[in-house]
Amino acid sequence: MTGRPRDPAVDDAIRQAALDLxxxxxxxxxxxxxxxxxxxxxxxxxxRRYPGKGEVILDVLAVYARTRLPTPDTGDLREDLxxxxxxxxxxxxxxxxxxxxxxxxxxxQAPAFAQxxxxxxxxxxxxxxxxxxxxxxxxxxxxxxxxxxxxxxVFGPMWYALLFDAGKLTDAYAAALTDAVITAATxxx
Amino acid sequence: MTGRPRDPAVDDAIRQAALDLxxxxxxxxxxxxxxxxxxxxxxxxxxRRYPGKGEVILDVLAVYARTRLPTPDTGDLREDLxxxxxxxxxxxxxxxxxxxxxxxxxxxQAPAFAQxxxxxxxxxxxxxxxxxxxxxxxxxxxxxxxxxxxxxxVFGPMWYALLFDAGKLTDAYAAALTDAVITAATxxx
Amino acid sequence: MTGRPRDPAVDDAIRQAALDLxxxxxxxxxxxxxxxxxxxxxxxxxxRRYPGKGEVILDVLAVYARTRLPTPDTGDLREDLxxxxxxxxxxxxxxxxxxxxxxxxxxxQAPAFAQxxxxxxxxxxxxxxxxxxxxxxxxxxxxxxxxxxxxxxVFGPMWYALLFDAGKLTDAYAAALTDAVITAATxxx
Amino acid sequence: MTGRPRDPAVDDAIRQAALDLxxxxxxxxxxxxxxxxxxxxxxxxxxRRYPGKGEVILDVLAVYARTRLPTPDTGDLREDLxxxxxxxxxxxxxxxxxxxxxxxxxxxQAPAFAQxxxxxxxxxxxxxxxxxxxxxxxxxxxxxxxxxxxxxxVFGPMWYALLFDAGKLTDAYAAALTDAVITAATxxx
DNA sequence: CACTAAACGAGACGGTACGTCTCGTCTTGTC
DNA sequence: GACAAGACGAGACGTACCGTCTCGTTTAGTG
Numbered sequence: 118m119t120g121r122p123r124d125p126a127v128d129d130a131i132r133q134a135a136l137d138l139x140x141x142x143x144x145x146x147x148x149x150x151x152x153x154x155x156x157x158x159x160x161x162x163x164x165r166r167y168p169g170k171g172e173v174i175l176d177v178l179a180v181y182a183r184t185r186l187p188t189p190d191t192g193d194l195r196e197d198l199x200x201x202x203x204x205x206x207x208x209x210x211x212x213x214x215x216x217x218x219x220x221x222x223x224x225x226q227a228p229a230f231a232q233x234x235x236x237x238x239x240x241x242x243x244x245x246x247x248x249x250x251x252x253x254x255x256x257x258x259x260x261x262x263x264x265x266x267x268x269x270x271v272f273g274p275m276w277y278a279l280l281f282d283a284g285k286l287t288d289a290y291a292a293a294l295t296d297a298v299i300t301a302a303t304x305x306x
Numbered sequence: 307m308t309g310r311p312r313d314p315a316v317d318d319a320i321r322q323a324a325l326d327l328x329x330x331x332x333x334x335x336x337x338x339x340x341x342x343x344x345x346x347x348x349x350x351x352x353x354r355r356y357p358g359k360g361e362v363i364l365d366v367l368a369v370y371a372r373t374r375l376p377t378p379d380t381g382d383l384r385e386d387l388x389x390x391x392x393x394x395x396x397x398x399x400x401x402x403x404x405x406x407x408x409x410x411x412x413x414x415q416a417p418a419f420a421q422x423x424x425x426x427x428x429x430x431x432x433x434x435x436x437x438x439x440x441x442x443x444x445x446x447x448x449x450x451x452x453x454x455x456x457x458x459x460v461f462g463p464m465w466y467a468l469l470f471d472a473g474k475l476t477d478a479y480a481a482a483l484t485d486a487v488i489t490a491a492t493x494x495x
Numbered sequence: 496m497t498g499r500p501r502d503p504a505v506d507d508a509i510r511q512a513a514l515d516l517x518x519x520x521x522x523x524x525x526x527x528x529x530x531x532x533x534x535x536x537x538x539x540x541x542x543r544r545y546p547g548k549g550e551v552i553l554d555v556l557a558v559y560a561r562t563r564l565p566t567p568d569t570g571d572l573r574e575d576l577x578x579x580x581x582x583x584x585x586x587x588x589x590x591x592x593x594x595x596x597x598x599x600x601x602x603x604q605a606p607a608f609a610q611x612x613x614x615x616x617x618x619x620x621x622x623x624x625x626x627x628x629x630x631x632x633x634x635x636x637x638x639x640x641x642x643x644x645x646x647x648x649v650f651g652p653m654w655y656a657l658l659f660d661a662g663k664l665t666d667a668y669a670a671a672l673t674d675a676v677i678t679a680a681t682x683x684x
Numbered sequence: 685m686t687g688r689p690r691d692p693a694v695d696d697a698i699r700q701a702a703l704d705l706x707x708x709x710x711x712x713x714x715x716x717x718x719x720x721x722x723x724x725x726x727x728x729x730x731x732r733r734y735p736g737k738g739e740v741i742l743d744v745l746a747v748y749a750r751t752r753l754p755t756p757d758t759g760d761l762r763e764d765l766x767x768x769x770x771x772x773x774x775x776x777x778x779x780x781x782x783x784x785x786x787x788x789x790x791x792x793q794a795p796a797f798a799q800x801x802x803x804x805x806x807x808x809x810x811x812x813x814x815x816x817x818x819x820x821x822x823x824x825x826x827x828x829x830x831x832x833x834x835x836x837x838v839f840g841p842m843w844y845a846l847l848f849d850a851g852k853l854t855d856a857y858a859a860a861l862t863d864a865v866i867t868a869a870t871x872x873x
Numbered sequence: 874c875a876c877t878a879a880a881c882g883a884g885a886c887g888g889t890a891c892g893t894c895t896c897g898t899c900t901t902g903t904c
Numbered sequence: 905g906a907c908a909a910g911a912c913g914a915g916a917c918g919t920a921c922c923g924t925c926t927c928g929t930t931t932a933g934t935g
Contacts, residue, residue, distance in 0.1 A: 119932065119933050119934080120931085120932070120933080121930070121931045121932050121933090122931080122932065122933090124931095148920080148921060148922085149921075149922075149923080150920080150921055150922080151921090160922095160923085160924095161924090161925090164923070164924085168923095169922095169923090
């Protein structure tokens with residue numbers, strides 16, 4: 118049979134509580150117990166939806182991801198890449214940054230979860246850069262043979278900053294990084 | 307006054323136990339309680355030395371760091387950088403990799419700790435690359451204006467890999483990264 | 496709301512473990528930790544029921560108290576009092592004696608707890624004597640004006656013995672005490 | 685060899701610290717560790733003098749005991765007994781009361797210690813009453829056959845009060861108790 | 874309309890780890 | 905040798921989460 122349907126209000130309450138806790142107290146202060154308490158929901162209701170903290174974060178982040186802008190396409194590699202990076206970095210300075218840090222913390226504690234994050238969340242961001250590079254490659258602009266390395270050059274420093282110095286992710290840094298990556302992408306004989 | 311000196315055997319037992327636990331069971335399986343139990347030492351003896359897990363890892367890693375080789379200096383930028391990266395990545399495939407992951411996990415849970423890690427451990431690695439770049443710059447080879455960005459290009463992807471795909475850190479990846487970074491460093495007009 | 500009801504088996508296991516520990520190892524050997532371990536119950540389960548050791552003992556003793564015989568009423572003051580004292584002292588020679596000692600130890604470390612013990616456990620015993628004295632007083636036998644002092648004469652020596660010489664609490668001692676108290680109760684002009 | 689003699693200042697500091705702690709924080713707050721810290725003395729210096737908390741208390745109490753008045757001897761049983769009890773009870777309302785409570789707590793946790801307390805400290809108090817009763821017995825006033833029971837009638841209620849209601853030990857209570865005990869002592873045919 | 878099945882809040886449960894405290898012993902260097 | 909200092913193993917303290925498990929109650933469909 119069907120049984121009682123899940124209450125969407127509960128869904129929202131959980132996500133909201135998770136978000137609140139993580140922004141107010143960081144990953145440390147975000148516990149399944151705390152989420153339930155804060156949202157006025159039973160622990161079971163949380164565990165019914167998510168197998169663990171990681172999945173909660175993943176879901177909360179997905180909400181942000183859904184509202185994100187599409188990949189820029191101005192015909193200019195530098196402009197496209199810069200726009201994307203500026204937007205991405207700007208987000209990392211806000212709530213999504215805290216969520217990504219939490220995500221990283223979870224991933225470090227469960228390799229299987231790291232895999233999921235990689236394929237579900239990170240892949241999308243990488244795709245965006247891959248598209249930009251692909252278009253530039255079609256225009257003969259990009260000569261570097263391996264997109265993946267270039268993409269690592271873009272996002273590696275971002276995660277590095279999230280780990281040890283989140284304040285670094287400014288527009289200026291986005292620009293510097295963009296230039297360096299473009300140089301690496303376009304100056305291979 | 308002096309008081310009874312700390313027993314070096316206890317120091318070693320703690321470090322060894324921490325190392326064992328982290329390599330066998332990962333960051334998750336490493337607890338202050340477990341370290342004490344495994345090393346046959348009282349919890350107090352552990353807490354007397356380290357205020358938390360993070361500091362233990364930091365200290366264990368320091369032992370590895372101390373035994374690390376000096377910065378290569380062959381007069382050839384590519385060879386120097388490649389050697390350094392290959393060595394560093396090779397280490398990340400082993401025990402130090404697990405330790406670094408643990409370190410990252412801790413750093414994510416305590417920003418103050420992230421700062422310490424940054425200045426005490428990471429700085430040394432960055433210095434090595436800075437020296438290599440500096441020498442090449444003296445030879446007129448490096449034209450990119452900002453060492454820091456270049457260094458981020460080197461280590462960003464490494465941490466990124468440690469977070470989501472540690473298996474990526476092969477010699478081949480070290481080579482690809484080296485080439486990309488050198489391109490970025492040397493092709494700025 | 497209701498929530499999952501407490502498991503009575505856990506209640507019993509805790510009480511039994513506490514009882515075992517206190518009889519086998521005395522108050523010293525009875526710890527919240529030990530109770531949990533011995534009963535195969537989590538520490539939380541214990542702390543959920545009792546805020547501290549004292550309350551555990553109090554509860555264990557209550558079980559004994561509930562099964563105690565009613566106040567004797569033969570119409571003869573000496574017989575009534577003697578019976579009560581013999582029974583009470585006999586109990587002190589057994590498990591309840593150890594429990595009472597533990598109770599005293601706890602009471603000495605927390606005045607607030609002493610108050611509780613006084614009103615919840617000791618009061619019942621005093622009431623029994625008060626009833627016996629009251630009936631004798633109705634028969635014109637007891638002339639001493641203050642029951643409370645007489646009751647202190649009865650139980651004071653008992654606690655004194657529990658503190659320093661538990662072996663003293665024999666039937667003979669009960670008889671000697673009974674006689675002395677009756678003399679004090681009945682020979683006031 | 686003789687070695688360095690013990691520093692009397694250390695002796696005093698320990699006793700003073702123990703006294704302070706016990707009066708300020710009760711038995712709970714009196715720890716060997718605390719005594720050492722408070723007195724500015726090493727733990728070893730404390731343990732060198734006393735095998736445990738109990739002995740410290742015993743020693744501190746002994747100082748008080750030494751300064752106590754001699755057994756009253758006015759030729760009047762009631763007056764002698766009343767004086768003794770009033771003085772004794774008055775002391776229990778003060779610092780010696782707290783010390784006695786601590787003593788009781790210790791005795792409950794180590795039967796062997798209870799024995800020592802009994803023979804060293806309590807015996808003196810009992811002797812005093814025994815002397816008073818003896819003199820009255822010589823005058824043909826006391827007819828009760830057993831001094832020990834009478835002495836229990838005197839001190840039992842005192843310890844009982846120390847356990848559960850220290851406030852009870854007033855002059856009025858001393859008087860009531862004196863009268864009851866004298867009745868018991870003098871009205872046996 | 875009754876029945877069924879799942880969701881829901883509440884909260885108990887066995888675990889595990891946390892960080893702190895005190896115990897009684899020991900090991901330094903200094904006096 | 906006493907002494908201050910403080911390390912050491914042991915073990916209890918009380919708390920916090922984990923993920924699972926009852927409870928009794930509500931809320932849809934389905935028959």
